[in-house]
Amino acid sequence: DSGVTQTPKHLITATGQRVTLRCSPRSGDLSVYWYQQSLDQGLQFLIQYYNGEERAKGNILERFSAQQFPDLHSELNLSSLELGDSALYFCASSSVKGNTEAFFGQGTRLTVV
Amino acid sequence: AQSVTQLDSQVPVFEEAPVELRCNYSSSVSVYLFWYVQYPNQGLQLLLKYLSGSTLVKGINGFEAEFNKSQTSFHLRKPSVHISDTAEYFCAVTKAAGNKLTFGGGTRVLVKP
Numbered sequence: 001d002s003g004v005t006q007t008p009k010h011l012i013t014a015t016g017q018r019v020t021l022r023c024s025p026r027s028g029d030l031s032v033y034w035y036q037q038s039l040d041q042g043l044q045f046l047i048q049y050y051n052g053e054e055r056a057k058g059n060i061l062e063r064f065s066a067q068q069f070p071d072l073h074s075e076l077n078l079s080s081l082e083l084g085d086s087a088l089y090f091c092a093s094s095s096v097k098g099n100t101e102a103f104f105g106q107g108t109r110l111t112v113v
Numbered sequence: 114a115q116s117v118t119q120l121d122s123q124v125p126v127f128e129e130a131p132v133e134l135r136c137n138y139s140s141s142v143s144v145y146l147f148w149y150v151q152y153p154n155q156g157l158q159l160l161l162k163y164l165s166g167s168t169l170v171k172g173i174n175g176f177e178a179e180f181n182k183s184q185t186s187f188h189l190r191k192p193s194v195h196i197s198d199t200a201e202y203f204c205a206v207t208k209a210a211g212n213k214l215t216f217g218g219g220t221r222v223l224v225k226p
Contacts, residue, residue, distance in 0.1 A: 002156065031211055043203065043216040056213055090156060094211060102214060104149075104157040 003027065006091050006105035014113055018079040021108045025072055025093030031055070032074040033094075033102060034066055038087040049074055081112045115140040115206045119217035126194055127225050134189040134220045136204030146187040147205040147214065148178055157203065163187060174198070199224045 003026035013019055025032050034046040045058035049068035068074045078085060088109050092102040120135040145164050149157040161172025168180040178189045187204060201221050205214040
């Protein structure tokens with residue numbers, strides 16, 4: 001158990017809909033990362049938050065947004081969903097200072113039908 | 114920007130045989146290097162990491178990797194694999210503590226009895 005909790009584990013939704021994925025980082029970790037894993041793109045970095053502020057942005061679509069709340073949990077919002085958004089979405093957390101290791105959650109498998 | 118190339122997409126290997134998974138990276142700055150493992154329907158688990166110091170790094174489950182700066186490689190090895198090592202393995206780099214990870218395309222290891 002990495003200590004990173006993601007909910008839900010599975011999500012099936014229709015095209016055009018909006019979903020929210022939730023991540024609780026390890027206790028004490030201030031940094032949260034979101035990654036997308038798909039068959040054609042592999043593991044792609046989407047966005048990073050540190051202590052509530054956006055720190056880095058990757059290949060995140062404009063239809064996607066994220067935020068990190070004062071209690072450090074994070075949510076990834078995906079809107080106007082397309083079939084191609086079907087993927088495994090991972091959240092990871094790290095403490096930034098000292099140890100560089102990122103701990104990953106089990107992922108949320110999103111299926112858009 | 115960094116990039117990672119995993120030279121083999123699939124590696125079949127017999128139980129108790131050795132295995133080597135190849136990883137090459139490209140970066141204009143010094144990097145930290147990681148190997149993660151993803152078991153079926155699971156998240157990513159850290160096997161080992163290279164931050165500095167000795168170029169031979171030992172990780173969990175009997176895996177080790179060697180950092181070669183001149184060849185920009187970080188190959189993963191295990192002298193004797195088990196059926197339970199069947200998984201996908203990802204090499205990753207980051208340029209600094211707390212930064213995003215850039216992943217290779219992954220290598221699927223299938224251990225045959």
